[in-house]
Amino acid sequence: MARPRQFDEDSVLEAAGEIFWSKGYEATSTRDLTDRMGLTHASLYNAFGDKRGLYLKALKHYLDRNLRSRIARMEAAYSPGLTIVGYFQEVVERSLADAEHRGCMLVNTVLEARSDDPEMRRVVADETAEIEAFFLRSVVAAQASGEIPADLRPEDVAKLLLSVQFGLRALVRVRPERELLNGILRPAMAMLTLPWPLPESRPDG
Numbered sequence: 001m002a003r004p005r006q007f008d009e010d011s012v013l014e015a016a017g018e019i020f021w022s023k024g025y026e027a028t029s030t031r032d033l034t035d036r037m038g039l040t041h042a043s044l045y046n047a048f049g050d051k052r053g054l055y056l057k058a059l060k061h062y063l064d065r066n067l068r069s070r071i072a073r074m075e076a077a078y079s080p081g082l083t084i085v086g087y088f089q090e091v092v093e094r095s096l097a098d099a100e101h102r103g104c105m106l107v108n109t110v111l112e113a114r115s116d117d118p119e120m121r122r123v124v125a126d127e128t129a130e131i132e133a134f135f136l137r138s139v140v141a142a143q144a145s146g147e148i149p150a151d152l153r154p155e156d157v158a159k160l161l162l163s164v165q166f167g168l169r170a171l172v173r174v175r176p177e178r179e180l181l182n183g184i185l186r187p188a189m190a191m192l193t194l195p196w197p198l199p200e201s202r203p204d205g
Contacts, residue, residue: 009047012037013061016054021062021105025055025112056123062105063127071134080138081147081194084161087134088189089198091165092181095172104169111170128162135161139192148192157192164188 019036020028030051034041048054070090074083095103102108106127113121136158142148148157168184182196189196 010061012039012047013058014065017058017062017105020055020058021102021108022100024108025051052117052120056120059105059109059123059127067106067127067131075138079147080141080145081192082198083138084135084142084192085189085194085196085198088165088168088185088196091168092178092185095169095181096176096178098176101173101176103173107166107169110166128166131165132158132162142192142194147194152192160188 015037016033019032023032028051030041030044033039033051033054034044037044039047044054048057070087074086074090077083078086095101106124109120109124110128113124115121136154139148139152139154139157139161143150143152143154164184168181171184172181186196
């Protein structure tokens with residue numbers, strides 16, 4: 001019979017994600033991980049296979065707790081158009097509140113993805129497609145509600161918003177300036193006839 005794990009996986013993945021997020025995949029050593037996670041090398045490899053396997057699990061944990069939870073909250077709280085605005089507003093606030101200016105773990109992974117690691121590239125590509133799908137369904141619904149002009153091609157808008165997010169999250173690592181981020185988002189939202197920032201009013205939904 002296999003021995004049960006003697007640690008809480010969520011806590012361990014949270015700790016691993018913090019060090020990967022701060023230092024990046026390549027710069028993080030196994031020693032960094034075992035020190036932060038409070039595990040032995042043997043426990044780490046028995047539980048997660050190797051550093052790469054741990055990284056992919058930590059990335060999924062990060063996305064579940066940050067990206068996916070944000071999307072779910074915004075879609076539950078706002079109209080489709082304001083969901084887009086609220087999503088980006090939270091990205092800005094979290095980015096500026098991060099004293100380490102780490103940006104986004106997913107965006108950082110995109111920048112580190114190597115041509116000789118097709119599995120990691122595929123995982124990251126799938127995650128970017130999920131964000132694009134969120135933008136697409138928000139735009140389609142906002143066009144139906146009259147919040148976004150109907151003459152815009154929703155697929156193109158979704159791709160534009162994806163590029164805005166990735167550019168913003170990369171820039172904030174070296175220029176964590178509110179006016180810079182607002183200057184990126186104001187014209188993007190104006191093109192969609194959406195307000196920026198979020199109106200000081202109650203959620204619509």
